[in-house]
Amino acid sequence: MKFKDLSLNQKLGLFAILLGIIALFTHDPTKATYERVDVKKFSLEINSPSKYITPMELAEKIISGTNFFVIVDLRNPNEYEKGTIPGAINLSSKDLYQNVLQRNQKIILFSEDDTKSLNAWLALKALDYKDVLVLKGGYQGWTDEVVFPKIPLDTTTVGKEKFEKMKQISSYFGGSPILISEGKAVQTQIEVQKQTPQVQKPAVSLPKPRGASKPKREGC
Template sequence: MSASRALGWAAFVLGTAAAFAGSPHRGGAVPRARVDRFEDATADLPAVSATQLAEWIRSREPGLRVIDLRSADAFEAYRIPGARRHDAESLDRLASSDRDVLVLVSADGRIPAQAGRHLRNSGAREILVLRKGVRGWLEEVINPVLGAGTTPRARQRIEARAELSRYFGGQPRIGTPGSPSAGRAMPATDDVDTDIAHLRRRGCG
């Protein structure tokens, strides 16, 4: 076998092994079915849903660190519980360990490429992006519209989601989005700051 073919075979074996290695978080405890690839081409990082993040925060997941990359004003207006704000300069000085899982938060889920580059060598066990950012948190955790559920198991899952929302001060509604039964406790807009303003007037900020 030639040297080039041997190197190619080795690369294939290593790539295949990596694909089945699973998450390093808690020895693979982060369920891959609930973690999607981040769609923004500027930062090739996995994404986590707001519901999953809320579950981790409520259960005080060891090593979880929520890093908010928004402006100081936006962070003061509304923050995810336990989040800490960092800008580009402080990211350079962020110290992590192999026990840490970093979740990066923006307004809409788009993370600057340089943020990912700053953190790749931080030593963290895993670096994730909050899917849809603060908007996703508001939609999934604080102001969710949940299906009615047609089976006992479905109703149990829905009630668990509703209980999670209420834990964080949310107001879950049962029904389909836009239906009269669902209601609109917080009007949906295309602007996260406007949604936060509605939320603060509702008393959840």
């Protein structure tokens, strides 16, 4: 079987084995200390959904302000400047080897999609970072599920309540839900409360994003 035909988890498993071999014989040029990699443990973690956090879970944590974590945007600086998740800092994969992050911090990684973030997750695990999560779906997932979520048109009480909740959450992050009927965005007479969610701003002690603007809505 060719490498390109392997599943993502199989590729990551091979990467974990490679890290284990490297850890036995080498050290990072920046003097970051590698731990011996437990390949069996890595394989279990790679195949476990526990390494992920969903966009909605992250949104609720940010709004509550009760969790302390570092959100790392692994995309290039240009993409970061166009829009990012509130409180996120912009680091490259290379930066992760420079001991910029503390090992006792809770870290949430995201990029365009999951692949780059999962590679970074493996690298941090090899560097003995214990509490590292990957944002499921990356920044695109954040935009589609939190900032501009698509909600099927439902004029029932339950539908209105769901719309109101999603409206409050997306509004907090500068967006709004999109109502969908037969695969198309529609206008509706559903009435929603005008008040914004009564929540505190994220209690995250991080450098402010470098002029990151609100996410832009793309299409319907």
